Amino acid sequence: MTTTQIRTCHKWFALIAAMQLLIWLATGAYMVWMDIEFIRGKPLVNKANTAMYQVKAPAYSFADFFKTHPDATEISLYTYQDTLYYRAKIAGKLQRFSSETGEVLPLLDNQQALAAAELVYTGKAKFAHSTLIEQSAPSEIPTRVLPVWQLELDDAMHSTLYISAVTGQMVSARHDYWRLFDIMWMLHIMDYETRENVQNPLLTIMSTLALLTALFGIALAYISFRSIPSREEQI
Template identity: 30%
Template sequence: MATRSFKLRLHVLGSKLHKWLAIFVGVQVLLWMITGALMSFLDIEEVRSEHVVSRAPEVLPADAVMPHWLDSSEGVVSLATRAVGGRAVTEVRRDDGSVTLRDPDSGILLSPLPAASAQAIARYAWTGPPTTIATTRLIEDAVGTEFRGPFPAWQITYGDEDNTRVYIDASSGSVLAARSDTWRLFDFVWGLHIMDWTQRDRINSWWLLLFGIGGTIIAVSGFVLLANRFPRIRRRAKHVPNAP
């Protein structure tokens, strides 16, 4: 009898915990479902106002001061002096998206960067424990989902335990992306989360929208069922005195 009584109390306690936790956790789950379905329905270009606001850089005016060695100022949107691989360079960007690096004094073309310069950039960018550079290769095509350009780019792989890789723009010397085995695991899980198993960047697929709507219906119906499980307060019937 004592064992049965203990099991009964344990069952009642577990039922109460399940019921109340279902309310608190269920509210957040319902919000996840509703907001997830809403984000899947919205067009990301409209969210960013890309359909009405141009982000194209403004071309420098014709009378802007240009270096004497610049062969053509047509379409130039920016001139900047910065450090690449431990040396000062002048970066020239044009409205067609092209980027070239030149010597600030002579104007000698420095890009595309050689492997030695890319390795120097990678060494400077590394802030982890001491390591070496395992491999260096020039890539001109997408590397799965972890890097999609611009090309050409240098892929520098470090000799650390996480197999960290950096992608360096061969034209500008900029570090475009840093990837690792941990990133690959996250990328795989992210693809499962947003139900995009190939591109990993589509958050408004019909699959995700349908499952988001379905999850919302399940969550709402669960609240209805949960409400029906609550003990009803029985009101005492009011006795009406008989008329004389």
């Protein structure tokens, strides 16, 4: 390629990629500057901040559970407050079972969800609003965690805790800085739908274009240095 062709390609590639390059710089800077643990809600909750309980072996054994639910998957025992429960997926749906009788238990009610949230919440704000979400998850949580209780806090960051309506365990903590981080991540990876696919075609095209812009710029810099006359030639 001639110098004119290289210069033309560099100009047009840079013109097309310039806006996305600025977006990458701005979003990358935000994500680097912010403490990831803060973004994940560490100041709001302490998952280890749970009471220690002494529980007896389940009266309803694993053998009994397998016999009653042969199609169950991901079976485990866990303690919610001072009671031992089974949790397992039946036909892909997470359910909670009594460790005494093996019966399926209902979803947590509002008071139980608030009690579970207060167990891990470390702040001083009050819970202002609670909503049971069984379908159509908000964009800030994945659908796979449903059903959940959405517990909104009355604080400056518009914080929200999500508690599993099945197990009573905290699913996630969200606040305005996380929401802004999520937008930055979306713009950075150029996945405007799921915000998860870092190998989408649009990102591939723009990153290739940005790479070509840089390579043509390097080529122009090399050509310009080669064209500078030496001191002997100037004399």
